[in-house]
Amino acid sequence: MRNRIITISREFGSGGREIGMKTAGRLGIKCYDNELLKKIAAESGFSECYIEDAGEYAPGGLLSSAFSHQSHGPNNADYLWNIQYNIITKLAENEACVIVGRCADSILEEKNDCLKVFIHADMSFRLNRVSGEYNKPEEASEQYLKKMDRRRASYHQFYTGKKWGLAQNYDLCLDSGRLGIARCVEIITHLYDMI
Amino acid sequence: MRNRIITISREFGSGGREIGMKTAGRLGIKCYDNELLKKIAAESGFSECYIEDAGEYAPGGLLSSAFSHQSHGPNNADYLWNIQYNIITKLAENEACVIVGRCADSILEEKNDCLKVFIHADMSFRLNRVSGEYNKPEEASEQYLKKMDRRRASYHQFYTGKKWGLAQNYDLCLDSGRLGIARCVEIITHLYDMI
Numbered sequence: 001m002r003n004r005i006i007t008i009s010r011e012f013g014s015g016g017r018e019i020g021m022k023t024a025g026r027l028g029i030k031c032y033d034n035e036l037l038k039k040i041a042a043e044s045g046f047s048e049c050y051i052e053d054a055g056e057y058a059p060g061g062l063l064s065s066a067f068s069h070q071s072h073g074p075n076n077a078d079y080l081w082n083i084q085y086n087i088i089t090k091l092a093e094n095e096a097c098v099i100v101g102r103c104a105d106s107i108l109e110e111k112n113d114c115l116k117v118f119i120h121a122d123m124s125f126r127l128n129r130v131s132g133e134y135n136k137p138e139e140a141s142e143q144y145l146k147k148m149d150r151r152r153a154s155y156h157q158f159y160t161g162k163k164w165g166l167a168q169n170y171d172l173c174l175d176s177g178r179l180g181i182a183r184c185v186e187i188i189t190h191l192y193d194m195i
Numbered sequence: 196m197r198n199r200i201i202t203i204s205r206e207f208g209s210g211g212r213e214i215g216m217k218t219a220g221r222l223g224i225k226c227y228d229n230e231l232l233k234k235i236a237a238e239s240g241f242s243e244c245y246i247e248d249a250g251e252y253a254p255g256g257l258l259s260s261a262f263s264h265q266s267h268g269p270n271n272a273d274y275l276w277n278i279q280y281n282i283i284t285k286l287a288e289n290e291a292c293v294i295v296g297r298c299a300d301s302i303l304e305e306k307n308d309c310l311k312v313f314i315h316a317d318m319s320f321r322l323n324r325v326s327g328e329y330n331k332p333e334e335a336s337e338q339y340l341k342k343m344d345r346r347r348a349s350y351h352q353f354y355t356g357k358k359w360g361l362a363q364n365y366d367l368c369l370d371s372g373r374l375g376i377a378r379c380v381e382i383i384t385h386l387y388d389m390i
Contacts, residue, residue: 011363120363165362168206170317173368183389187382194378 003096004195005114006188009106009156009164013134015184016092016119017100018137022185023097027192032091036084043083046076047055054080064132081159101152102119105170106160117188118165118173125177198291198389200309201317202299205345205353208329210371210379211314212295216381219293222387226347227286231279238278241271249275255366274356293362300365301355309389312383313360313368320372326357 007021010016017033024031032039037048044051053078074082087105091097092114099108105116106184123142131140139145156164172182172191201218205211212228215232219226226232232243239246249272269277286292287309294303300311318326318337326335334340351359362368367386369379 108267118368119364165369167313167360167362167365168370170362170368171200171370171373172364173313173362175363175366178366179386183386190376191382193377194374 001091002172003094004111004192005092005096005104005108005111006192007102007108007114007117007171008097008098008117009103009105010101010119011069011121011126011165012145012152013130014119014121015129015181018061018133018181019119019184019188020098020100022181023188023192026185026189027096027098027100029096031098032102035101036087036091036099039087039153040080040083043087044080046080046124047089047169106156106162115172115188115191115195116170118167118170119174119176120165120173120179197308198287198289199313199387200287200299200303200306201387202294202303202309203293203295203312204298204300204347204365205314206316206321207340207347207361208325209314209316209375210324213247213328213378214314214371214379214383215295215352216291217376218383219389221384222291222293224291224293226293226295231286231294231297232372233280234341235275235279237281239275240241241275244276261317266371298351298355301351301357310367310383310386310390311365313362313365315360315368316360316370 006020008020009015010019020033021031022023034048038052040046040051041048046054062180083089085107088102088104091099091144092108092111093150105114105118108116125143126145127140127142131137156162162169172188173185176184179187197258203211203213203215205214215228216226229243232246235241235246236242236243241287279297280302283294283297286294287303287306300309300313303309316342321340322335324338325340326332348359351357357364367383369382371379375380
């Protein structure tokens with residue numbers, strides 16, 4: 001039996017995680033987000049907080065890549081990347097599911113029955129969500145959101161060599177602020193049947 | 196009455212034009228593609244062929260912008276851009292329609308009832324379309340397709356200051372090779388009701 005996977009990459013505060021969870025609920029499959037953190041923590045021995053932070057931070061900055069520091073050997077982030085890579089690959093072999101973030105789009109790139117989604121939204125929609133629905137008013141600044149996006153983009157570029165947010169790297173990109181969370185869930189659910 | 200607009204930007208050979216025409220057909224509205232060329236030709240006095248070519252070529256190359264050569268005054272491309280800008284703005288004021296290409300996404304950026312779509316596909320899907328359905332085997336090379344994409348990207352960057360193909364610049368981005376032309380038409384038609 002095929003295990004159809006949906007990967008959701010997202011701008012910080014765009015509701016990608018909510019869309020992932022609601023889509024999984026509609027489809028009756030599991031959504032891996034914090035669950036994935038738990039798995040990586042259990043396998044690596046690092047704390048979930050550390051992994052959450054390291055999972056969005058490229059070791060060498062924007063201009064380096066996973067290959068540019070090979071003479072120094074792997075660091076913690078490389079070690080975690082390797083565990084994350086193996087866990088995601090194994091998940092996709094064993095069950096149909098939604099995977100939020102953690103470069104699953106690139107890790108599962110060669111898998112035919114994987115729908116790669118990117119969710120984004122304008123700044124005001126994201127600021128509202130972060131301060132309201134996420135209840136994290138201290139994070140609701142344009143500067144903070146942009147910093148988080150830069151970190152995700154840099155991490156993605158570092159470990160996959162691909163530009164985060166470039167339409168050509170996904171099957172489907174949706175503006176959740178413009179289309180609304182419910183409509184994004186509906187479109188993704190509908191397209192799941194075709195993969 | 197509101198005039199709801201769909202703009203379609205697309206990689207060369209991805210079927211964006213076909214998707215635009217079929218969507219317009221389903222919605223009972225007009226699709227402006229060659230029609231737009233005719234309007235610009237009538238207003239400018241230039242031939243349609245010249246406009247088709249100039250409309251995808253940034254005067255100063257990749258690193259310049261519409262503001263970097265202001266000391267030399269406008270050239271033909273700037274003159275055509277101005278006419279194109281006015282025609283698209285007026286179209287959007289007067290009727291609901293689909294507009295393919297020509298930076299309509301950026302020209303109508305501030306218009307709330309405009310759905311901005313980007314269509315892309317992998318190289319083999321596009322090569323097949325160009326040699327088969329477009330019946331232009333002489334253009335069916337990876338090098339030619341990449342050149343056309345670079346020209347579109349450079350023209351878009353030059354006149355709008357925005358990166359062509361970056362998901363954040365569109366409401367919806369679809370991989371026509373992966374999802375299929377019919378499914379793209381279906382999604383866009385469905386979303387038209389919500390704008």
